[in-house]
Amino acid sequence: MCGDVVQHFPRVGHGKGVSVTLVTSLKQLLSGQPAPAGGSKHTSWPGLAAHYRSWLPVDDNTPIVTLLEGNTPLLQAPALEKRIGRGVRVFLKVDGLNPTGSFKDRGMTLAISKAKEAGATAVICASTGNTSAAAAAYARRGGLRAFAVIPDGYVAKGKLAQALLYGAEVLAIRGNFDQALAITQDLAERYPVTLVNSINPHRLQGQKTAAFEVVDALGDAPDRLYIPMGNAGNISAYWMGFQEYRNAGRSRKLPVMCGFQASGSAPLVLGSPVANPTTVATAIRIGNPANRDKALTVREESGGCFRSVSDGEILTAYQALAGEEGVFCEPASAASVAGMLKHAAEIPPEAQVVCILTGNGLKDPTTALENNHGNLHRNLAPELDEVARLMGVS
Structure with missing residues (x-):
């Protein structure tokens, strides 16, 4: 199974699959002719709320x-397994393959749907980037206005570009994420806008489905789950999902939950807020997590841990994921793998481990360009010999 993609598709009793007739030839496609009776059919993924x-x-x-979010791959990671050894099996939950490129889509489909159900006409969020992109996309899809309050100069270009193109009104403050969240909470209390940050309970309801997908793919919960932590909503949502599935008899066990923060932005590790959080992993640059109490409960109930990893360790894992596994994630995602590698000795032999990759690497192209392996060769003469020389084939 080494290197396989573990996928899962609608089963009987869980959502309504959509029967789609496949065109069986290019001629039929161009002519608009229907496929013949008895032609090939498949059941498409209907989105997580339906499934x-x-x-x-x-x-x-x-x-x-x-936007048909969810159903993201659970990818076995042979290079990481080789690094750890001892028969440990490692899987990557690649949630950067959601529609806007991050796990936030899971929660946003529920948050926007419930806001629309309640009669809302506008939503608001504070964001380090991914939440604003997801909120803007789903609000646009649902016909709502979207406002995003962000820390000016501290949101990766790819994420900012998404929010702007999706049509959100982006309000950049001279402050950090925690200040932005305080402002949005006050605005939501005073004015007719719905807050869609992870303190909105519908967000976590949507995000818990990732835990369902992990169990559906593996047949049980993993022994350990490693996850980046910023506002700490996602670790709380995963735990909710694992508990619900176990209580319903869909899994036999619960995983040990291990959360990782950047060392310059590690309030849960330190046990107190960080006034001026700093890290290259902008998605988890949060000094006072809104879901702190929920996350502490997860740690206690699962027998897990909160640890910090340095920016250097994050970037090393970030490069290893791309260079060895072919998976391009954003730096914050790599915190889970950095933590796993840093504390690999604690993993029991033959354990099954899942690392959560929360966002796509294209969210933050600047970091990728600044941390390449020296394999970009510029200013070359347009001559075969010079190109062949650098390729090492001449």
């Missing part, structure tokens, strides 16, 4: 706003 409908707070009155 996991019975597990979510939605009903016939909920106008589901979806």
